[in-house]
Amino acid sequence: MMNLKDLSLSELEQWCAERGHARYRARQLWRWLYQAQERVPARMTNLPERLRQQLEDETYVDAVWVDKVFTDRNTASLKAVLRLCDGVGIEAAALLYRFGYTACLSSQAGCRMACVFCASGQSWERNLSSGEIVDQVLRLADVAERPMSRVVLMGVGEPLDNYAQVVKALRQLHQPQGVNMGYRHMTVSTCGLVPQMHWLADEGMAVNLAISLHAVDDEVRKALLPVAARRHSLVEIAEAARNYSERTGRQITFEYALIDRINDSDESAQRLAEYTRAVKGHVNLIGLNPVEGCELMATPRAGQVRFLQKLRREGISATMRRSLGVSINAACGQLRRG
Ligand code: SF4
Known part of the structure; x- marks a missing residue:
């Protein structure tokens, strides 16, 4: 049996053509799947009966089920514990901002990058398929009772370590006959996988790219993000970031979690300012969120404000991200394999 949502529209056209339709x-079927969100082929009334039977016999529609939902009463953000067809568990979150909900999606069950401050990086199961990524958006919309306005690939997994399926999922979400989300409303995050950043620059999609930097010294970075930082230096990441920005016209965002006495000195702020200026990027600061088993602490609030002001005095575009979902363990670095 095949998950219908693992097919692109052109693959679905091919599948229909091979069966004599x-x-x-395929476009009618696509609308049933993504606009009407119909799950039962027998109810897809404008399709011929033979096609409906073939769908019934050869495919399935649901790839992701909701096990549990936690709601943060203060922010109306929610976290969904999700189950995949083979029983593997993942988590995704819907974070409520002024403009609506942002779906924070998982791209893998677990993560191979082993960043020391991240719950997701503590185990590894498998990559998700494009259909499993897309279905998270639909399930989150079900539980939030509102469509998702934006998606960010910042849940469990390193998206660029599952490159082909992530790119396919983004194209599926963009498809006008379906979810119809603009690429500028999609953000891919990476801990700095340089070759994939170059590939993404050539996809013609111009999604936003957020790079989890967290340190401006290669040795500190190796301690915090051991797998990624051993593969690629800060210089290589800056080159790939500049290339991405030039090719797509999108400003790069550097994510920087402030960690007490690790990466929050005035000198770090100065070096981060220089690094960001060189690629005309933007800095998104966040206090490190607590993760079980990790002893690192967030920089105290006063230190966070001082760091932000230092960047701004250097003329850097910088913001302090509101941490949504901490009470339900749905904030950055807190999502895990279910
Ligand atoms: S921070 Fe991102 S890349 Fe690092 S372990 Fe967590 S999910 Fe993986």
Whole structure:
């Protein structure tokens, strides 16, 4: 049996054609899947009966089920514990901002990058398929009772370590006959996988790219993000970031979690300012969120404000991200394999 949502629209056209149906049937089916969100082929009333039977016999529609939902009463943000067809668990979150909900999606069950401050990096199971990534958006919309306005690939997993399926999922979400989300409303985060950043620059998608930097010294970075930082230096990351920005016209965001006495000195702020200026990027600061088993602490609030002001005095575009979902363990670095 095949997950229908693992197919792109052109693959679905091909699938229909191979079974003797006109290609426009694929577009009808696509609307059933992503606009009407119909799960039962028998109810797809404008499709011929033979096609409905073939769908019933050869495919399935649901790839992701909701096990549990936690709601943060203060922010109306929510976290969903999700189950995949083979029983693997993942988590995703819907974070409420002024403009609506942002879906924070998982791209892998677990993560191979082993960043020391991250719950997701403590185990590894498998990559998610494009259909499993796309279905998270639909399930989150179900539980939030509102469509998702934006998606960020910042949940469990390193998105660029599952490159092909992530890119395919973003194209599926963009498809006008379906979810119809603009690429500028999508953000891919990476801990700095340089070759994939270059590939993404050539995809013609111009999604936002957020780089989890967290340190401006290669040795400190190796201690915090051991796998990624051993593969690629800060210089290589800056080159890939500059190339991405030039090719897509998108400003790069550097994510920087402030960690007490590790990366929050005035000198770190100065070096971060220089690094960011060189690629005309933006800095998004956040206090490190607590994760079980990790002894690192967030920089105290006063230190966070001082760091932000220092960047701004250097003329750097910088913001302090509101940490949504901490009470339900749905904030950055807190999502895990279910
Ligand atoms: S921070 Fe991102 S890349 Fe690092 S372990 Fe967590 S999910 Fe993986």
